[in-house]
Amino acid sequence: MVVSLSSHNVIQYLRSSDLCSSEDGTSSNSELPESKKNLNLLVTLADNRKLLVKQKRSIDLWDGKEQFFNEWLFDQLLEKFPVIGNIGAIASSVVHFDEENSILIRNYLSEYQELGNYYQQNDIFPQAIATTIGDTLGALHRATFNRREYRDFMATAPAGQFRYHFNNPAQGIESIAPEIFGMVPTPALKFYALYQKYDNLESAIGDLANDWQPCCLTHNDLKLDNILIHSRWEHLDNAIVRLIDWEACAWGDPAFDLGTLLASYLKIWLDSLVVDPTIELEESLQLAVTPLETLQPSMLALIQAYLKAFPNILEYRNDFLLRVIQFAGLALMHQIEATIKYDKYFDNISISMLQVAKNLLTMPQLAMLTVFGISESEILKPVAKLEKLPQPESKQNLLRLYYPKTRLRGC
Template sequence: MVLALPELTTYLLDRRHVHPEAVVDGGLTIVDASRRNHNVLVSAEPAVGLFVKQGRSDPVQSATGWTGSGSLAHEAAVYSLLDSLPRPSSGGGITGALPRCRGFDADRDLLILESLPDASDLTSYHSRTRRFPATVGTRLGTALADLHERAFHAARRNPADFPGRLPWVLGIDRPGTAFYREMSNAGLELVRILQSSPELRAALAALRTGWRQDAFVHHDVKWDNCLVLAGGASGRRTRMALVDWEFADLGDACWDAGSVFGSYLGCWLASIPVTGSELPDRYLELAEYPLTRMRPAMGAFWAAYAGARGWDAATADAALIRSARYAGARLLQSAYERAQGAARVSTTVVCLAQLAENVLVRPEEAVEHLLGVPLRGEPGRLGVPLRREADLVGVSLQGGADE
């Protein structure tokens, strides 16, 4: 049961998360910040800054069988696990990229975290600044590498909490009955389109059978869950934080890396002015956020990540190609999320699905011609003809689209 604001205020007072003086003359404010869960930001003087999450069901996650994962109880277990890790003397790594957990109430399904004042998620940050700094990619790569390395063995000791589930989108071409019940008309149409492609279905099947449990992964690394905030008195946004750990689990490290690449590719494609059912070359030239402006950040992310993992050239190249395949899967997830709630599949969704298929099926080309990240075994491959970008976006999946 979600607590109403007066009840929540009483709850926080009773448990001394908020001092009575803050209510009387501390300018207590409670601001709704809901997304998948019911969230509120609580602030007051002296020194009160809380982010309170109250659970509510997610029909898509319920339909895909992610029981346990996706809950606030699971997220609380993740914070407990990560808080048990030694904190580096430098203050960096994943432990330096977390809000503090102030408590979890299982009876009320209520999680209390410290708020991060003036933090900006990467979606908002990139939109506002119209920049894609390499330093952001570096910080994210370093944090994820530390997460994957240091939390893995601790998570393996808790198999009940962290069983290693596959991302639901890897089975989007063969949804079960419960999943079908939650689909919109556009979602049903998108699945039909995806099922018409033998190459895409083979690629998804290969990812399902090849899924690994070689790291502890965030599982939902998207720009909305990556925050930049001031790291010192200068006010410069030099600190990175990762939030929304509800789906964190044992899994394939390349899934998180691919999710980062998928965020950049999705932003690029969404910035292309699409009309009609085709995507001519000239539309790519009109992208509000061209890939040439994103590649330094993607390259910095991968250099920091692979470097922190200590991989040799062959291992890093294989992981990069594998991550590109997962980027394709994340683009499919974005396409489905855009389709949910719509009556018909839009051209943008079809273009996302087509890009996803091409990245899934042709990951080496995607690495070179979209990500622009050089394979360490083949240095210098950074020339990216516009024609090849068009090849990897062109619409060939069978299905109608209404804009």
């Protein structure tokens, strides 16, 4: 019989799993905010230790079990290969995995908060934080790059299951069928009309998927909500960030991780737009509460720290930065689709986000100038001095990541 956890029976489950004693109890606020995929329970034990208890809501579906299995497998990887486990900012700390009931329990990092919340509350974007993230991610990708023992370990399948290949996350929008008219709000149909209208957009996504070359261990869901920042990070020399929620981790393309992360920064800019029917899109983007120029130093620090930690990726893929930009565009596309699917919402901000995503995907060389504020050759210059890497020809023209007026013909 499948166990369905709640704040009323979680302690009983922990006791039956030998994870706490009869003296342990829960705090009065043990249930964390709702998640679309998981039930999250925060349990405080008698010694003030805290456990995060997660259970998939649709535990009859295999994908939920597989994701928790992936996070547990990643935790086992850190134990088996200390070289990876010693990378400071990688955190898993899984203490219990119940595959049958889709339950995963790990230690709760009470002195940390989500980086996305930190940015929102403080409205500052310290380069030191971005540098640490880039250095950590580069260290992980470098340590596992083309290492067969790590790849074989991550190919481990749950009992009774088989893994024939690793998932390719470089996918476009799901096939559009007549049923969509009853599933999404009418304004959201504009998104699908525009997506179908731009042939070069679908072609660019197809090229990304076809050229997907997994070569190292990747997080595959590296957004700001899955990065924690220490409450006293300014006073620490290390351990200021932690990368969490490794449910989607697999052998993959490192550009996908970086692109997903860049998209999270770009989304801060796009979510801060001033939206009004009397304001043109171009003016709205310029009046953003959080200007793109405010985020550029952190995004640049992130990418340069990554390349400093893992310069060899440029020899393996000389188009690496271009693919990072394209994956950022793809991540924005997926964000729009998720908002429509789960929140039933689509507005002018979503339209501007679609236009930005399109330009990132179809014109990455030019879009890179706008995202980072400098050209590709300037980004690579510090690494090239150390590694004697060939530098691409410098581009001087900036590309708008949006059109002055969004065209909605055919909607």
